[in-house]
Amino acid sequence: MNYGDVIATGRLEFVSSESIIDQYREKVDARLVTLLPSEETLPTELHQAIRYSALGTGKRLRPAITMAAAKACGADPLLALDAGCATELVHCFSLIHDDLPAIDNDDLRRGQPTCHKAYGEAIAILAGDALFALAFEILAHSIADPAKAQKSLLCLARASGSQGLVGGEVLDIQAEGQSGDMALLQTIHARKTGALLGACCEIGAIIAGATAEHQANLKQFGEQIGLAFQVADDVLNETSTPEQLGKAVGSDYAMAKLTYPSLIGLDNSKNLASELVTEALKLIEGLPGDASELKGLAEYAVIRDW
Amino acid sequence: MNYGDVIATGRLEFVSSESIIDQYREKVDARLVTLLPSEETLPTELHQAIRYSALGTGKRLRPAITMAAAKACGADPLLALDAGCATELVHCFSLIHDDLPAIDNDDLRRGQPTCHKAYGEAIAILAGDALFALAFEILAHSIADPAKAQKSLLCLARASGSQGLVGGEVLDIQAEGQSGDMALLQTIHARKTGALLGACCEIGAIIAGATAEHQANLKQFGEQIGLAFQVADDVLNETSTPEQLGKAVGSDYAMAKLTYPSLIGLDNSKNLASELVTEALKLIEGLPGDASELKGLAEYAVIRDW
Incomplete structure (x- = not known):
């Protein structure tokens, strides 16, 4: 399937x-409210900053993908609800830290003041840390089978650390204002976005009790969707209105960030996203469960308001 | 036993x-070198900052306590070496973040420039994050029995998060320049220091396959030793030379931090540390293994160069 065509014609999809x-966001938001620590147990500002950042207006793409991956492997997606929430909290943690003045220095996130703009830098750093710890706590607590829990925790830790999310952010800030090529850009996004989405799919598969082969395929699927999603984000960052984007348009360009459109142009970037999704979808053929939602979420990565 | 007397007479102990x-530090340092990610896999600066902060001149008290707790429960302490390293990395992560300009704004740590002084704030924040993730990765990877791994990971996550280490740091910065009492000070240190030392002891016990009762007692033992250690640190912060301390003397006082000596005086603080250790030692009577090293480490908390 050519997603270039779908972009033109596929409004229904x-x-x-x-x-x-x-549908997933509703479940995830309701569950996050319960999973976040209650007011009595925390310093007030930390409690507020945690809820401000974790209960904002995010799409909850990572929990949706975690749950849809479990469904694609034949399990009730609700079995992976808490694990999905854990992946979302890792995402929230990384956004808070990336937005800090010393890193990307962003004032707006999802149309709202960033955490440090609302609560100050000290609380923002520590709220990020608290959400990161909470993600592991939830994952360790919510999976009944110890072997599944252990494996899921290993996945999440690897995807989050120096060879995943955090390492990708380091590469990203080092690439600012430097000349770079596609290889570097792919490496940055494989770590910064691909690793966690790969972990989401793998954790969904682990919880569903999928075979090792299906777990590996789903991991790779998530990694590729992550790349496609990042290409799409780069495109949107240049073509959207500030209202659509929730932040200043072209801000990546202003920071002299390495982006797909800056390297290969807008049209080629859209085609690349489409090809990545097409390839990824081959990886999830023949799963034992209903993969339609997982496919829909993959398509969402490229079929957006371009 | 009155540790007030021991302080005067107990040089041998x-x-x-x-x-x-x-003896433990040697094993831990050698193991940490292997457990930290290799140079080829990471951006150079991140790799350097991680090693700078994790392989510094720390006492490695947390790994020692983790391993000694396993020994006290009848296991080979080497079984808990990697888990001990994981607790040390959580400690390193928290020091890097606490030292940041937005939080404690410290220039020196263990006699060396703090991580952000050496590598800049962005790398310091992300090196801390990477070490935190690595701690969970190591713990998930190193414990063969999934049930023990799951329980240990839950312990570490709880001790690190908003109701442990991170929450304690928030209370600590909020208490600066405010009037406070012993109840607040105890809460700060129970979270900031006690929670992680409690987790060290509990994880050592879990790995050793100790009974639930022994696990609970060891957790409480670690929490109390953590408090004793913090009281001792407050005393040392006021009575040491800068060389002994590796940072400016009286810096806590200069920041108008709430400390034990400022609330109850130096002598009462020394006595409190002694009482906490005496009480704690009662909790580890009757363990199935050799608790002599664990006792020695507890005594180390109060028998220092006062």
Whole structure:
């Protein structure tokens, strides 16, 4: 399937992906409220900053993908709800830290003041740390089978650390203002976005009791969708209105960030996203469960308001 | 036993505790070198900052206590070496973040420039994050029995997060320049120091396959030793030379930090540390293994160069 065509004609599928997102988001948001620590147990500002950052207006793509991966492997997606929430908290932690003045120095996130703008730098750093710890706590607590829990925790830790999310952010800030090529850009996004989405899919598969081969395929699927998603984000960062984006348009360009459009142009970037999704979808053929939602979420990565 | 007397007369025991520390530190330092990610896999600066902070001149008290707790429960302490390293990395992560300009703004740590002074704030924040993730990765990877791994990971996550280490740091910075009492000070240190030392002891016990009762007692033992250690640190912060301390003397006082000496005076603080250790030692009577090293480490908390 050529997603270039779908972008032009596929509004129905786009709406369908949106409704998958909405349906999971509702469950995830309700569960996050319960999983976050209660007011009595925390210093007030930390409690507020944690909820401000974790209960904002995010799409909850990572939990949706975690749950849809479990469903694609034949399990009830609700079995992976808490694990999905854990992946979302890792995402929230990384956004808070990336936005800090010393790193990306962003004032707006999802249309709202960033955590450090709202609560100060000290609380923002520590709220990020607290959410990161909470992700592991939730994952360790929520999976009944110890072997599945151990494996999921290993996945999440690897995807988050120096060879995943955090390492990708370091490469990203080092690339600012430097000349770079596609190889570097792919490495940055493989770590910064691909690793965690790969872990989401793998954890969903682990919880569902999928075979080792299906776990590996789903991991790779998530990694590729992560790349596609990042290409799409780079495109949106240049073509959207500030209202659509929730932050200043072209801000990556202003920071002299390495982006796909800056390297290969807008049209080639859209085609690349499409090809990545097409390739990724081959990896999830023949799973034992219903993979339609997982496919819908993959398509969501490229079929957006371009 | 009155540790007030021991402080005056017990040089032999002090030396003995030092040698326990030295003996474990050697094993831990050698193992940490192997457990930290290799140069080829990481951006150079991140690699350097991680090693700078994790392989510094720390006492490695947390790994020593983790291993000694396993020994006290009848296991080979080497079984808990990697888990001990994981607790040390959580400690390193928290020091890097606490030292940041937005938090404690410290220029020196263990006699060396703090991580952000050496590598800049962005790398320091992310090196801390990477060490935190690595701690969970090591713990998930190193414990063969999934049930023990899951339980240990839950312990470490709880001790690190908003109701442990991170929450304690928030209370600590909020208490600066405010009037406070012993209840607040105890809460700060129970979270900031006690929680992680409690987790060290509990994880050592879990790995050793100790009974639930022994696990609970060891956790409480670690929490109390953590408090004793913090009282001792407050005393040392006021009575040492800068060379002994590796940072400016009286810096806590200069920041108008709430400390034990500022609330109850130096002598009462020394006595409190002694009482906490005496009470703690009652909790580890009757363990199935050799608890002599664990006792020695507890004594080390109060028998220092006052």
